[in-house]
Amino acid sequence: MKPQRPYIALTMGDPAGIGPEVVTKALARTDLRERMGLLVIGLEAARPEGLVDGFPEHPGQAGFVEVAGAKTWEMGKAQEACGLAALSALEVGADMAKRGDVQALVTAPVCKEALHMAGEKVEGQTELLARWDGTERYEMVAVAGDMRVMLLTRHMPLREAIASISTDSIGWHLDLFHETLRSIGIEHPHIAMAGLNPHAGEGGLFGNEESRILQPAIEAARARGQHISGPHSPDMVFLDASQGKNDGVLALYHDQAFIPLKLLSKGRGVTLIAGLSYLRVSPVHGTAFDIAGQGIADETNLVAALERAATWVGDQQSAIGDTVT
């Protein structure tokens, strides 16, 4: 039943958002259906046309797995029934990925408020997936073009983000990032560490976090056999990444990462979760309630997530293959 091409589970997200629409539009692309065995998971009432039941057996087919739930709902609005449907689909997809029935999980967007209504007081899918996977050791990696960025800190005031930087935390993130880059097929990943201050402090002239906090973490990671460069001038390291001069950048705060990521993503930025027992890839857009149900949503970002997932699964498999032969 399982041919060479990867199987990828694709959850439809919150049915009141643009998830079902972009999933349907992505499925219309023959090249995607030829390249991977897509298994769409969602409500029957949102089921795209032309899908077979369960796993697709032939290239060009895509399959569908139904989750029980609402038959009607209002578009563009947070609702308990939609939160429940999104949760069910995510659970089914996560189980399949964890069991290895699929090689990757790709998720359309959910609505945080609807998840809360459905009884899950979480930030989003990442937190749920990590909990279900039984790990507290996880972190988001954002990808745009050739740039792969892991963040040390995220949604907190910049002052607090700076204050929270520690040698331990950097070491922890470098280890996880190193493993994650290996898991997507980069055998000897080169991670570039971003500095905090202008010109990475320019030898202590503009701040000493680089020598005091970052440098010891870098040296310890090198002693563990990792290829880490830096701390680099923040205004150069992302440019370097965009030109393929490193395999990943560990960034220190939200905007250090997202300013370059948004400039370079051009609608095709994706995230993956480092630390899960399987590959999970997501587009970066949300449910877009303001345009949900109008037929004008753009599937480009979801297509990019599916293509990345297939590539990474492929790289992973060939990396394993290379090791064996």
Added chain:
Amino acid sequence: MKPQRPYIALTMGDPAGIGPEVVTKALARTDLRERMGLLVIGLEAARPEGLVDGFPEHPGQAGFVEVAGAKTWEMGKAQEACGLAALSALEVGADMAKRGDVQALVTAPVCKEALHMAGEKVEGQTELLARWDGTERYEMVAVAGDMRVMLLTRHMPLREAIASISTDSIGWHLDLFHETLRSIGIEHPHIAMAGLNPHAGEGGLFGNEESRILQPAIEAARARGQHISGPHSPDMVFLDASQGKNDGVLALYHDQAFIPLKLLSKGRGVTLIAGLSYLRVSPVHGTAFDIAGQGIADETNLVAALERAATWVGDQQSAIGDTVT
């Protein structure tokens, strides 16, 4: 003697750096010599071939103004004689621009160490030009593609940069930026104010500098008749700028500005000095002592500076013309 096209003074910078080489290469471009009346200022020993003495009278010609100084020097090294030559050329160019003999000053790079040897303990040309122009009210504006960015703070630790942000300082910079954008031909400039925290604080969830410090400055500037938007999410405002959705961004710290600027400059980034009595444009590269004298320096950045200067002078002149007619 002065035809319609703008006259632009072009200083050769430190003769031991790549300045003379990129000036010579830029002058070889007929399109530039047709578009503007270039007046090169430097040592006779570094004089590019084919220049007339003094102001060029015909399109396609370029002129030369000699400054007294060294006849020989060592390439790729900081020397007093070279610092003196760079200073002399800069003084002559600044005088011409201040008197209105030329419509803009474009400067090849100098070496800070050589300036120090020559008796001027300054950070660089910007500080000298402001002093000679008799102003303490000046600031750098960096330009890449459609993005124009003024910086509130520059070379200091990120912690200190954050601590130094004040409503007064923002108001001061907004005023200067507003005037500067008008001076390069944007009649009603829209300045976008960057926030400090992730998502500009997201309504106070991740920091309150936006409401406490930035918002009052924005409101005061609006009351003075300026078009200011924001505070914007830092990860969106530079993307917006790159798509022409604002005329300028006021950035709060070095890397908030230079991460996007370096990504988008593609070797053609330039700076101008806001607050001078004349237009001064500069490429962003330095003397590049490591490759000086090898004939491999790239003139693209200097050409971009000359083209920007000619455009801005033209926009300025048409803006003035529009007002009169």
